[in-house]
Amino acid sequence: MNQFALLHEADSKYCFAIKNDEIIIRLRASKEDKIDVYLVYGPKYEFHNNRYKAKMKIQYEDSLYKYYEKKLKLKDLRLAYIFEIYENGKKYFFCEDGLVINYDFENAFYNFYQMPYINENDRVKVVDWMQGAVFYQIFVDRFNIGRSSKDKSYIDMKWGDKPTPKNFAGGDLRGIIEKLDYLKELGITAIYLTPIFLSISNHKYDISDYKKIDPMFGDKDDLKELVQKAHKKNIRIVLDAVFNHCSMNIAQFQDVIKNGTKSKYYNWFIIDGEYPEPEKGNYECFASCNYMPKFNTSNEEVQDFLLDIAVYWIKECDIDGWRLDVSDEVSHDFWRRFRKAVKGVKSDCVIIGENWHDAYTYLMGDQYDSIMNYAFTKACLDYFAKDRLDAKGMAAKLNQILMRNNSLINSMMLNLVDSHDTLRFFTELGCNKKKQLCALMLATVFPGALCVYYGTEICMEGGYDPDSRRCFNWNQDEWDTEFLKEFKKILKMKKDDVIRYGTITASEKNGLLVVVREYKCEKIVLEMNMTKKAVNGIEPFKYRVIRKGEYNEKKIGCNVAS
Structure with a gap:
């Protein structure tokens, strides 16, 4: 047995409460080891003479490890436990001391694992509407022009032309309001908007006034109307919070440029010198963009300023969530305060971080609810577009991604295959519609919310930014109606x-990727073929979905696009 592969951590993604009286316990072991694992558990203060034993099931398997799992219903919320492992008829115990041959139950209080107590405010709280949500991400300037009476002097490109980084096409909030029926009919349940506040750019990630809607997009009344009308159609609205950095034109930074260390806002930013000097770049900024200075989010005055903004738009317009731009470069302390402030105003307001990497330290119930799941995006690229993963490798990768967090967080992850920051997935696939539908099906079946980038439904193409931010083509004569169906x-x-x-x-069988979802007496099985030959009646680049119930089995989905 490879004892170096054994891993368990109490009060973590390996031991977490899913209800006030229910927990899930996991143990990691080597994929190569042939072992049986049992959970030995009991009330914390009675463990020495009052114990139970239950076999653990292999629930996930990646390229290196197997993950055993057991769900327990508790009467006593103070739990003690260890693991009993059998290999070739030999018994071992795994506890805080590691792998041992004998275990001293009389003195177990020194080295058992424990869930000391399930405290209500320490549990991860699920935003229920995120489970099964279908998001539609809109780059506002390129979706639809709705307000014909607005000042259009800023528009410098014809709708449909390929954009440059600085082009303006004229899309606005009114344009989204006009298309709510279209989005409802698509099956959308939430809209994620790129930034809408005052800014000189088309993308609005350099904000100069966080309490003013950019006139290019409309005004506060337009946002209120959008939210109200969306809510009537059971569609949520999530805005983009750019709290890592701002525009150099913001009043506070301009005051520092003028007054240097004498400015009361000097410590709002991170500056090397008495004055910020844009040509020298002697201050922290987003990436290497000197026109977007970075906030010092460890400063409590900055925190108060940003928290006021977050709460303001919830109270004023009843928005349903915040997507947090460059969220992993902002202090943990701020995000903890942010969560309490936002949830205190609207408990089911979702908090979604833009973390491209493993974000476990942000996803423990005290900061975000979710992240944009770019690890899933990369896995899809490698499997569907780049042929870097076969079905076995993809199953292992999906399981590895799932093991980054507990199952409650996984149920709220924002799963996407592309966004305004990536190449269009359809383009990455060489415009293969069969593969596009397969990727969409996998993202749908995977735990969490699905996020589709505007235009995916009409097979919009696009290379890297700004080409991924083309105008939506509203000429329905050019749509593939079979694909849309x-x-x-x-x-x-x-x-x-x-x-x-x-x-x-998630597993591999005969070259197929097989993903199974089970709930109560129902089961849905997705079988996907990315090989170049037919397997078990499934043609190349197609899938089959079967629903299995207590009394029936029925094929409910099949990729038929040519």
Whole structure:
């Protein structure tokens, strides 16, 4: 047995409460080891003479490890436990001292694992509407022009032309309001908007006034109307919070440029010298963009300023969440305060971080609810577009991603295959519509919320930014109606309880990627073929979805696009 592969951590993603009286316990072991694992558990103060034993099941398997899991219903919320492992008929114990041959139960209080107590305010709270949500990300300037009476002097490109980094096409909030029926009919349940506040750019990630809607997009009344009308259609609205940095034109930074260390805002930023000097770049900024100075989010005055903004738009317009730009470069302390402030105003307001990497330290119930799941995006690129993963490798990768967090967080992850910051996935696939539908189906069946980038439903193409931010083509004569029909059918599946709440296993069988979701007496099985030959009746680049119930089995989905 490879004891170096054994891993368990109490009060972590390896031991977490899913309800006030229910927990999940996991143990990691080597994929190569042939072992049986049992959980030995009991009330913390009675463990020495009052114990139970339950076999653990392999729930996940990646390229290196197997993950054993057991769910327990507790009467006493103070739990003690160890692991009993059998290999070739020999018994071992695994506890805080590591792997041992004998275990001293009489003195177990020195080295058992424990859940000391399930405190209500320490549990991860699920935003229920995120489980099974279907997001539609809109780059506002390029979606639809709705307000014909506005000042259009800033528009410098014809709708549909390929954009440059600085082009303006004229899309606005009114344009989104006009298309709410279209989005509802697609199956969308939430809209994520790129920034809408005052800025000189088309992307609005350099904000100069956080309490003013940019006139290019409309005003506060337009946002209120958008939210109200969206809510009537059961569609949520999530805004983009750019709290890592701002525009150099913001009043506070301009005051520092003028007054240097004498400015009361000097410590709002991180400056090397008496004055910020843009030509020298002697201050922290986003990436290497000197026109976007970085906030000092460890400064409590800055925190108060940003928290006021976050709460303001919830109270004023009843928005349903914040997507947090460059969130991993902002202090943990700020995000803890942010969560309390936002949830204190609206408990089901979702908090989604833009973390491209493992964000476990942010996803423990005290900061974000979720992140944009770019690890899933990369896995899809490698499997569907780049041929770097086969079905076995993809199953292992999906399980590895799932093991980054506990299952409650996984149920709220924002799963996407592309965004305004990536190449269009359809372009990455060489415009292969079969593969596009397969990727969409996998993202739908995977735990969490699905996020589709505007135009995916009409097979919009696009290279790297700014080409990924083209104008939406509203000429329906140029749409592939068969693809759109299949697109809607796939999105509809996200409403199913077995996909919203079910457990997941991902594996490979005969070259197929097999993903199974189970909930109560229902099971949905997705079989996907990315090989170049037919397997078990599934043609190349197609999938089959089967629903298995207590009394029936029925094929409910099949990729038929040519």
